[in-house]
Amino acid sequence: xxxxxxxxxxxxxxxxLRRLFDYQIPNNLELEPGQRVSIPFGxxxxxxxxxxxxxxxxQGITLKPxxxxxxxxxxxxxxxxxxxxxxxxxYQHPLGExxxxxxxxxxxxxxPATAKQDTWWKATAGPEALAGNAHRQRALLAWLQRQPxxxxxxxxxxxxFSREQIRALHKRELIEETEAAKPTENPNDTASTQPGPTxxxxxxxxxxxxxxxxxxxxxxxxxxITGSGKTELYLHYLKQQLSASAxxxxxxxxxxxxxxxxxxxxxxxxxxxxxxxxxLNDGERLSTWLKIRHGxxxxxxxxxxxxxLPFTGLKTIIVDEEHDSSYKQGEGFRYSGRDMAVYRAHLNxxxxxxxxxxxxxESYQNALTGKYQLIRxxxxxxxxxxxxxNLLDIRSRPLEGGLSRPALQxxxxxLADGQQALVFVNRRGFxxxxxxxxxxxxxxxxxxxxRLTYHRRDRAMRxxxxxxxxxxxxxxxxxxxxxxxxxxQGTERTEDILATxxxxxxxxxxxxxxxxxxxxxxGILKKVNTGKPCILVGTQMLAKGHDxxxxxxxxxxxxxxxxxxxxxxxxxxxxxxxxxxxxxxxRGEKSGQVLVQTCHSDHPILKSLCRGHYLTLxxxxxxxxxxxxxxxFRAMAIFRAEADTMEKSLAxxxxxxxxxxxxxxxxxxxxPALIARRADRHRAQLVLCCDNRKRLNHVLxxxxxxxxxxxxxxxxxxxxxxxxxxxx
Ligand code: ADP
Ligand code: ZN
Ligand code: ZN
Numbered sequence: 086x087x088x089x090x091x092x093x094x095x096x097x098x099x100x101x102l103r104r105l106f107d108y109q110i111p112n113n114l115e116l117e118p119g120q121r122v123s124i125p126f127g128x129x130x131x132x133x134x135x136x137x138x139x140x141x142x143x144q145g146i147t148l149k150p151x152x153x154x155x156x157x158x159x160x161x162x163x164x165x166x167x168x169x170x171x172x173x174x175x176y177q178h179p180l181g182e183x184x185x186x187x188x189x190x191x192x193x194x195x196x197p198a199t200a201k202q203d204t205w206w207k208a209t210a211g212p213e214a215l216a217g218n219a220h221r222q223r224a225l226l227a228w229l230q231r232q233p234x235x236x237x238x239x240x241x242x243x244x245x246f247s248r249e250q251i252r253a254l255h256k257r258e259l260i261e262e263t264e265a266a267k268p269t270e271n272p273n274d275t276a277s278t279q280p281g282p283t284x285x286x287x288x289x290x291x292x293x294x295x296x297x298x299x300x301x302x303x304x305x306x307x308x309x310i311t312g313s314g315k316t317e318l319y320l321h322y323l324k325q326q327l328s329a330s331a332x333x334x335x336x337x338x339x340x341x342x343x344x345x346x347x348x349x350x351x352x353x354x355x356x357x358x359x360x361x362x363x364x365l366n367d368g369e370r371l372s373t374w375l376k377i378r379h380g381x382x383x384x385x386x387x388x389x390x391x392x393x394l395p396f397t398g399l400k401t402i403i404v405d406e407e408h409d410s411s412y413k414q415g416e417g418f419r420y421s422g423r424d425m426a427v428y429r430a431h432l433n434x435x436x437x438x439x440x441x442x443x444x445x446x447e448s449y450q451n452a453l454t455g456k457y458q459l460i461r462x463x464x465x466x467x468x469x470x471x472x473x474x475n476l477l478d479i480r481s482r483p484l485e486g487g488l489s490r491p492a493l494q495x496x497x498x499x500l501a502d503g504q505q506a507l508v509f510v511n512r513r514g515f516x517x518x519x520x521x522x523x524x525x526x527x528x529x530x531x532x533x534x535x536r537l538t539y540h541r542r543d544r545a546m547r548x549x550x551x552x553x554x555x556x557x558x559x560x561x562x563x564x565x566x567x568x569x570x571x572x573x574q575g576t577e578r579t580e581d582i583l584a585t586x587x588x589x590x591x592x593x594x595x596x597x598x599x600x601x602x603x604x605x606x607x608g609i610l611k612k613v614n615t616g617k618p619c620i621l622v623g624t625q626m627l628a629k630g631h632d633x634x635x636x637x638x639x640x641x642x643x644x645x646x647x648x649x650x651x652x653x654x655x656x657x658x659x660x661x662x663x664x665x666x667x668x669x670x671x672r673g674e675k676s677g678q679v680l681v682q683t684c685h686s687d688h689p690i691l692k693s694l695c696r697g698h699y700l701t702l703x704x705x706x707x708x709x710x711x712x713x714x715x716x717x718f719r720a721m722a723i724f725r726a727e728a729d730t731m732e733k734s735l736a737x738x739x740x741x742x743x744x745x746x747x748x749x750x751x752x753x754x755x756x757p758a759l760i761a762r763r764a765d766r767h768r769a770q771l772v773l774c775c776d777n778r779k780r781l782n783h784v785l786x787x788x789x790x791x792x793x794x795x796x797x798x799x800x801x802x803x804x805x806x807x808x809x810x811x812x813x
Contacts, residue, residue, distance in 0.1 A: 092110040094140070096135055099132070164396075177805045204262055305437070308441065314467075337405045347360060350386060360385070389412055400435050403438045405630070470671065473676075478683060486579055499618075505638075510643075515578045528546055532548070600626065637675050639669055731757060731769065733800070734801070754772055
């Protein structure tokens with residue numbers, strides 16, 4: 086009998102290489118795809134993931150053997166593996182890096198797949214035991230007292246408390262370690278959960294249209310206007326339909342900004358809720374990852390990358406605010422969390438529910454063609470009614486810090502009525518430009534083709550496109566003139582103006598600068614939720630799913646930024662942002678109004694915005710996209726190049742252009758990017774549009790293969806962005 090040839094395995098490494106590596110499987114090892122192994126690599130050892138076993142061993146080459154397997158089970162079970170392999174091909178990103186994205190950092194580094202025991206706590210005293218202004222610690226005690234079986238450190242951090250707060254309370258002996266709660270009969274832990282309001286007939290009708298978790302694949306687009314009670318709908322759906330042993334995934338654009346959402350889910354599902362987002366530490370990530378992998382019946386609330394986790398009992402996927410551009414990863418593995426959620430539901434044969442008050446044109450088009458079921462929820466929940474939107478033409482009006490007299494009067498009236506106002510500004514910092522009125526000099530970033538933003542609080546000039554910053558000066562750096570002044574509006578400036586105009590009223594700023602510290606958003610939300618009159622000033626962050634019941638007035642300082650942009654998505658994004666931010670008004674008992682300041686009050690987009698019906702606007706935008714043959718009517722990908730000179734970037738794109746030009750493919754460019762130089766890299770792009778997605782994928786695959794085999798000039802880098810969100 087001839088000796089059986091040794092079995093071989095094809096292995097992926099966490100490297101930006103479009104190739105796999107073959108190894109021999111020692112006789113004492115049984116390996117399957119998705120398993121994590123240690124292999125010799127060069128002079129070191131590396132962690133790899135098995136892609137395939139039993140491949141034909143290459144002739145005449147002796148393969149090195151795999152050292153060992155980390156665990157006897159695949160870190161990536163079949164569906165997760167399939168999902169990532171599909172994404173690697175669809176987004177043209179190396180398989181190894183795609184697969185490793187689904188592992189927590191500890192497992193990427195070759196650590197064992199065992200989690201530290203999560204400490205369980207119970208309260209030994211109530212919040213009244215704490216004097217002074219330890220508000221968060223008091224809140225923690227109150228929260229913990231409501232949990233009949235106590236709670237673990239990770240439950241507490243998921244609820245928005247910090248490890249420092251836990252430590253401080255432990256030191257004071259106000260909480261103590263306890264036995265871990267035994268998994269209860271009902272993981273929904275009804276004892277500790279409080280039901281919310283009963284669904285309105287409209288909500289119930291919508292809920293009834295969503296197919297049950299065990300009915301196979303289905304995709305539903307819930308178009309529910311702001312404040313229509315979509316979150317409540319998801320909660321009821323899961324409570325009524327999800328079986329006690331199943332897993333569910335709820336994707337949200339940003340967790341840290343919307344701790345209220347997690348809290349609402351916890352009220353319904355108690356400790357069944359786990360979270361996944363970028364602020365978790367390595368230990369927390371590993372322990373959550375293990376729960377998911379081992380099929381614990383959790384409901385995971387997570388940002389984009391949560392869709393890649395190795396669920397084994399996933400029965401429902403919800404994508405909240407599905408239009409949000411943060412679902413698309415902007416660098417490296419440029420996947421869309423939303424689109425992968427739909428594919429994942431396909432693989433898992435379960436329902437996926439996409440929800441938004443302003444659905445993306447892609448999803449809406451899928452609803453129109455019948456790929457998705459469209460579920461409408463067009464009245465507000467409770468007693469709230471949608472806000473009235475009015476344009477305020479500011480062409481010849483004097484402005485104070487960007488605000489017109491009628492806008493200031495409206496704020497005054499709103500505060501006098503005991504309500505809260507929200508002022509939306511689309512830039513952070515004090516002013517986007519510092520300009521000399523003598524010599525015309527404007528301060529630019531030395532590394533990018535952009536101007537520096539003036540941050541007055543920190544007396545700094547900062548680039549919002551790279552990490553450059555320098556001290557602000559009082560005189561023009563070029564001619565020393567004193568006529569050196571800020572131009573344009575940023576949130577800091579509007580905050581100052583409002584604080585001067587309304588000295589009695591708290592003004593709360595919400596932007597990336599004011600929310601950087603962990604937990605700061607909680608403090609801000611708490612202040613707002615007291616319901617006392619205040620003015621909120623902020624960027625897009627304020628548009629994201631917050632529920633401020635006492636805000637009755639929304640002012641948009643300037644709506645004109647997106648009206649004349651070259652980006653084909655700009656009108657869609659402008660409308661979405663304006664409607665989302667408007668949707669913060671009048672969510673409680675009292676009705677709301679929105680004032681949009683503009684210099685173009687006769688612009689058709691803004692005029693339709695006032696009529697307020699998003700789907701009508703979406704129909705118009707889709708018609709324009711169809712005329713221009715833009716997505717979703719054709720598939721698009723951008724081939725980007727960057728180098729130390731623009732010539733090199735353009736030369737690379739010129740070289741590949743002929744290969745990209747195949748039948749059915751339209752190629753635009755190469756052209757320098759909108760911000761041509763960024764962090765001293767010169768960027769250019771080639772845009773590919775194709776009637777047929779498969780063909781586009783095929784062309785991109787070829788381009789990658791060819792480029793991989795060529796030696797490119799030093800310092801030249803290229804990348805592909807499939808279904809790009811930003812086309813500048
Ligand atoms: P959305 O997610 O669509 O913005 P939410 O689910 O946050 O809406 O609901 C908006 C507000 O209306 C919340 O304060 C919520 O508690 C309240 N609400 C939702 N559904 C109901 C209902 N059936 N009865 C009373 N209030 C409700
Ligand atoms: Zn000057
Ligand atoms: Zn810069």
